[in-house]
Amino acid sequence: MAHHRTGLGPELFRAPGAPDRWLLLAPLAIFAGWLTAATGVSFGVLLTGFGWLTETAAALLTLAVVLAVALAIQLRLHRAPEYGLTVIWALAAVAVRNGSGNLPVTALALIGIAALALAARQTARR
Template identity: 55%
Template sequence: MIQIYALAAATLAFLLSPSLTEPFMGYAPGSFPVAQTDPPVQPAGYAFAIWGVIYIWLGAMAAYGLLRRKTDAGWQRVALPLTLSLGPGAAWLWVAGFAPVTATVLIFWMLGCALWALLRAPRADRWWLQAPVALYAGWLTAAAHVSLGVVLGGYGWLSGTGAAVLCILMALGVALAVLWRKPQVPEYGAAVGWALLGIAVDNAGQNTAVLTLALLGLAVVAAMAAQGLWKGKPNAA
């Protein structure tokens, strides 16, 4: 039972965090030795609207768990890793405002714990638990690698294009591994695909290499997510 209360508290802190910090529009270009103005790895601004859906769904999840699933063993197994993601995640916007490298380490921690939670999530209560966790973990898969790409370019370790290509490939590797391990989570693939589409839109007419890779990655993720959905149908062969 204590796990569900802890998850509710962590979720509340996470949901309140945007109201306690300045609006985050990406790392400040001047935060790096090599200024990062519209880096190729970063999705178009509209893509970040997905956070609205994530916040609402996580809030509904926490409320449902608190009201209806306090003693459910399946929920308790998910609660620990998800709390370890959302709790520290409540500080991410604040940290990102002044320490991009620390923020990158933190978001990878959030991602690791979110994936741990997703892999534990039972199919029961799919729309109340597995689906919101999948959407959150999918977006973090993209966001963590975007953060890494900006840092790599910002410190001159790779060119903007090189950082984008490397980090898109890394994100795809994680995404495909998750979809292979847990194929019936289309929300995870949808979030990763949404980010890849945003990257493609932002690079259209500017960076052919990143645009092409993002679109190819989107196609592969969509195909694998669709295959997982098909296999999960009761009447599938």
Template identity: 50%
Template sequence: MNTLKSPLLLAVTLAFVLSPLFVTSFRGYDPAAFPVPVFEPPVQPAGWAFSIWGLIYAWLIAHAAYGLWRHRSDPLWDAPRWPLIASLALGASWLEVANRAPILATVQIVAMLGLALWALARSPRGPGRWWRIAPVALYAGWLTAASGVSAGVVLIGHGVLGATAATLAMLVLVLAVALIVQRRNRHAPEYALAVAWALAGIVAANLGADGLIAGAAGAGIMALAANGVWRGAAG
């Protein structure tokens, strides 16, 4: 077993968490970066929803630090480290890329998501769930929603779809992925909670402006809740 993985994970986690300090403030893609300027895209959650990053950052640091301290050579802790390291390493440069190249940033965040889901898949049931599994699940859940938001804004900005059509398409895609991942990871409810939090932000952003989008996002929250209850009863 490579015992360098645990200190490397802590290092890339800190780089990821500290990366916002080294880039210009990011409040979404620059409207001027698109052929069709995108102002207040309906696919983007309300600003308060992004506060979840504080919890994600703190929990990922706790995960990496505790794993290094107490579980450096534990196979359960070690299994997800490589994909999580790769995801966070990509994430450390994401804000800088997002400020310059939205399409590349979208590809990058989808790659981050794929690696995070791989890490989650390699985090089976077992002891230490709150330290070992929950932070990875929360991170992967938010990335699922964020990938849809990023892709939706790019579709709108390049005139591929209108704002409503792009938002609804991304909601369907995000929900489809989330339901599948939720079913396969019943031991990690934080994943679905992070997706639901993002959907709640989309509901809030569209209330009074676009009832169809707000209703679709709300239906997504109910679908996740129903899926969780049903799978819990079945399991």
């Protein structure tokens, strides 16, 4: 079986921390964070596009999965809070876009922001 490499693979966990932190680790963590968020968006579009779920149901499902993945990755990364901050940035966009028009999605995005902020803070202190 071929091993498929993505930005979320072992490379992120092996990226050097110092002295090349801002040249290697931070950009890779930011890229991986955007890949995590974009994957959720892609699956949400797929689920609604084929009519398998309503927009709200697809958003809640993909947000929950993205949050679980992002928290697991952030808690495993001991020196890359940029990953979590990038996913937080995407979640903030979800919260702003949905606003009061879709409170369940907005609430889950805000809960995710709080959880990832705590995880990023924890890993930044290690």
